[in-house]
Amino acid sequence: xxxxxxxxxxxxxxxxxxxxxxxxxxxxxxxxxxxxxxxxxxxxxxxxxxxxxxxxxxxxxxxxxxxxxxxxxxxxxxxxxxxxxxxxxxxxxxxxxxxxxxxxxxxxxxxxxxxxxxxxxxxxxxxxxxxxxxxxxxxxxxxxxxxxxxxxxxxxxxxxxxxxxxxxxxxxxxxxxxxxxxxxxxxxxxxxxxxxxxxxxxxxxxxxxxxxxxxxxxxxxxxxxxxxxxxxxxxxxxxxxxxxxxxxxxxxxxxxxxxxxxxxxxxxxxxxxxxxxxxxxxxxxxxxxxxxxxxxxxxxxxxxxxxxxxxxxxxxxxxxxxxxxxxxxxxxxxxxxxxxxxx
Amino acid sequence: xxxxxxxxxxxxxxxxxxxxxxxxxxxxxxxxxxxxxxxxxxxxxxxxxxxxxxxxxxxxxxxxxxxxxxxxxxxxxxxxxxxxxxxxxxxxxxxxxxxxxxxxxxxxxxxxxxxxxxxxxxxxxxxxxxxxxxxxxxxxxxxxxxxxxxxxxxxxxxxxxxxxxxxxxxxxxxxxxxxxxxxxxxxxxxxxxxxxxxxxxxxxxxxxxxxxxxxxxxxxxxxxxxxxxxxxxxxxxxxxxxxxxxxxxxxxxxxxxxxxxxxxxxxxxxxxxxxxxxxxxxxxxxxxxxxxxxxxxxxxxxxxxxxxxxxxx
Numbered sequence: 001x002x003x004x005x006x007x008x009x010x011x012x013x014x015x016x017x018x019x020x021x022x023x024x025x026x027x028x029x030x031x032x033x034x035x036x037x038x039x040x041x042x043x044x045x046x047x048x049x050x051x052x053x054x055x056x057x058x059x060x061x062x063x064x065x066x067x068x069x070x071x072x073x074x075x076x077x078x079x080x081x082x083x084x085x086x087x088x089x090x091x092x093x094x095x096x097x098x099x100x101x102x103x104x105x106x107x108x109x110x111x112x113x114x115x116x117x118x119x120x121x122x123x124x125x126x127x128x129x130x131x132x133x134x135x136x137x138x139x140x141x142x143x144x145x146x147x148x149x150x151x152x153x154x155x156x157x158x159x160x161x162x163x164x165x166x167x168x169x170x171x172x173x174x175x176x177x178x179x180x181x182x183x184x185x186x187x188x189x190x191x192x193x194x195x196x197x198x199x200x201x202x203x204x205x206x207x208x209x210x211x212x213x214x215x216x217x218x219x220x221x222x223x224x225x226x227x228x229x230x231x232x233x234x235x236x237x238x239x240x241x242x243x244x245x246x247x248x249x250x251x252x253x254x255x256x257x258x259x260x261x262x263x264x265x266x267x268x269x270x271x272x273x274x275x276x277x278x279x280x281x282x283x284x285x286x287x288x289x290x291x292x293x294x295x296x297x298x299x300x301x302x303x304x305x306x307x308x309x310x311x312x313x314x315x316x317x318x319x320x321x322x323x324x325x326x327x328x329x330x331x332x333x334x335x336x337x338x339x340x341x342x343x
Numbered sequence: 344x345x346x347x348x349x350x351x352x353x354x355x356x357x358x359x360x361x362x363x364x365x366x367x368x369x370x371x372x373x374x375x376x377x378x379x380x381x382x383x384x385x386x387x388x389x390x391x392x393x394x395x396x397x398x399x400x401x402x403x404x405x406x407x408x409x410x411x412x413x414x415x416x417x418x419x420x421x422x423x424x425x426x427x428x429x430x431x432x433x434x435x436x437x438x439x440x441x442x443x444x445x446x447x448x449x450x451x452x453x454x455x456x457x458x459x460x461x462x463x464x465x466x467x468x469x470x471x472x473x474x475x476x477x478x479x480x481x482x483x484x485x486x487x488x489x490x491x492x493x494x495x496x497x498x499x500x501x502x503x504x505x506x507x508x509x510x511x512x513x514x515x516x517x518x519x520x521x522x523x524x525x526x527x528x529x530x531x532x533x534x535x536x537x538x539x540x541x542x543x544x545x546x547x548x549x550x551x552x553x554x555x556x557x558x559x560x561x562x563x564x565x566x567x568x569x570x571x572x573x574x575x576x577x578x579x580x581x582x583x584x585x586x587x588x589x590x591x592x593x594x595x596x597x598x599x600x601x602x603x604x605x606x607x608x609x610x611x612x613x614x615x616x617x618x619x620x621x622x623x624x625x626x627x628x629x630x631x632x633x634x635x636x637x638x639x640x641x642x643x644x645x646x647x648x649x650x651x652x653x654x655x656x
Contacts, residue, residue, distance in 0.1 A: 065560055067551075089565075096562030110553040112572055113652055114579070123563055123571075158651045171557075178561065 012182055012214045013039040018075035020057050029285040031057045033238040044215040046229035048222060050282055054238040055218045059184045063100050064092060097124055101180030105187035107167035111159040117170050118155040124178040142173040146203060165196035186218045201227050222265060226250060234258045237283055237293035240312060244319040254315060254326040256298045300325050346644060349655040353640050364632045365417060369410055372621055383426055383619045417629055423622035432626035442607035443596050449523050450592050453531030458538035466546020477539060484536035489595060493529040493602040500525060510604035526603040530595055534588045541584050545577035579649045586642040590635050
């Protein structure tokens with residue numbers, strides 16, 4: 001019991017058995033299926049997966065920012081113990097921004113093109129008792145924090161006047177102005193070129209420590225995961241297929257899909273070998289297979305996989321896999337090797 | 344570039360356009376087959392009166408000299424005399440232009456009401472019943488000619504329910520106002536359909552845009568999201584379109600003023616064409632050209648003010 005309480009206090013966000021369905025043209029799309037995870041205070045949790053695997057949908061569901069045709073038939077999203085799914089619109093608005101902030105992939109389209117950065121930062125202060133001077137000081141402080149030079153001047157500019165990397169910084173500053181405890185970063189580096197990507201990753205890592213935030217990171221890039229996350233969930237067709245701490249995931253992937261993702265990374269060691277893609281394509285979310293969603297593409301697929309959906313199973317502490325035959329990968333090597341005794 | 348420099352530059356650019364148009368108007372009038380004096384005075388005119396008119400119109404001079412006389416007239420605001428009314432064309436235009444301006448202003452007012460509200464409601468409720476209704480009405484408005492709308496309104500609100508005058512606009516400002524209501528509603532209906540569709544589509548695009556999602560993720564009130572993020576952005580293209588529609592309304596006044604028998608420029612133009620009063624026709628066309636150019640300039644300036652991404656250059 002005592003253990004339970006400690007655990008509750010530790011978790012900033014706890015998502016249990018979350019399901020999201022989309023309805024279009026009379027078809028039901030199973031976008032998110034039975035997703036369960038938690039994010040501790042100060043932790044960076046990552047979702048990784050291909051486009052359309054439900055990672056963005058899951059993250060948007062956390063602050064109920066889903067499209068109109070989406071429904072959440074099942075699940076709970078506990079933020080500091082309160083279920084976000086059950087909140088009234090007014091109470092939800094108090095969580096949005098102030099408690100859970102979000103940054104988007106493409107700052108050029110995510111910031112309003114006809115409002116100055118100042119106006120968009122100031123929107124975070126609506127409902128507070130801050131004076132104009134305090135608002136300005138806070139806004140300038142935020143721009144400085146994210147590394148935008150001459151913030152006093154740039155505050156009065158529009159997003160199109162910023163360069164690519166500065167745009168992402170401006171969006172991060174806008175979100176951070178409200179001092180959120182949890183930052184949802186939906187592909188924050190995808191639209192940027194590699195050098196800027198690196199800067200933004202370092203920036204988010206730095207700010208996270210400085211402000212004591214938790215981060216929920218969504219990316220399709222395992223490289224970004226390795227640089228930012230404490231723990232990772234690999235998503236496939238709306239399911240979590242594997243969750244582990246980052247080191248374990250890279251060292252000992254136990255789901256064939258995770259293994260495939262890692263093997264598909266270009267490697268400098270295997271100079272002469274060509275890339276190893278995962279064959280096939282993701283299933284349609286409207287017609288998920290009865291059994292394992294990855295079955296049709298899986299090299300280890302057997303009859304059981306076709307007929308029966310595997311459950312998320314904890315194979316070792318903190319390492320969960322959704323696979324009937326995860327033991328087959330027990331001795332498979334990942335991208336990195338860590339010294340460890342027999343299990 | 345600031346607005347002043349830009350305006351100056353655009354005005355300088357207008358000069359060649361204006362020159363070309365005056366040449367066109369000049370040539371068009373001359374291209375009409377037959378003797379203009381004969382056309383003006385009719386078949387029963389005496390040779391003496393024809394010769395006198397030709398002399399008065401300067402038709403005996405060479406085309407080059409005629410053009411320079413005509414052009415000098417335009418730049419000195421001396422557009423010649425009306426044959427029918429026997430007054431200077433500029434006086435005639437000034438006495439009529441007020442009606443047309445009032446009509447256009449009131450039409451714009453009704454257009455804003457008729458298009459902005461339903462357009463926004465339709466866009467927010469995309470594919471739901473309010474959207475279907477608004478789209479149907481817009482489609483009807485788009486396919487029905489404005490003179491017919493005017494006639495139907497007249498029959499209903501002036502002939503059957505006698506709350507508006509059937510024709511004319513009376514003598515007092517209040518009578519002017521009442522007299523302009525039906526014509527401006529008619530104009531507005533004709534123009535609104537296009538604007539409704541434009542605004543609806545803008546709202547549909549914008550309400551699903553990333554920046555509206557981002558604004559939502561900040562916990563801003565739905566009202567503020569509507570006003571500062573959706574409406575503010577959706578109105579940019581619609582306002583531009585509206586100011587271009589002003590030109591259409593100005594041109595539309597030709598039809599509307601005749602249906603409602605209003606003493607405006609459009610009415611004067613049609614009567615002058617019937618009466619072969621070429622000096623008046625010429626003067627009004629020149630005035631229309633200037634109005635169109637000025638509205639175009641204002642449109643560009645307004646656009647740049649509404650949308651900071653647009654640079655005046």
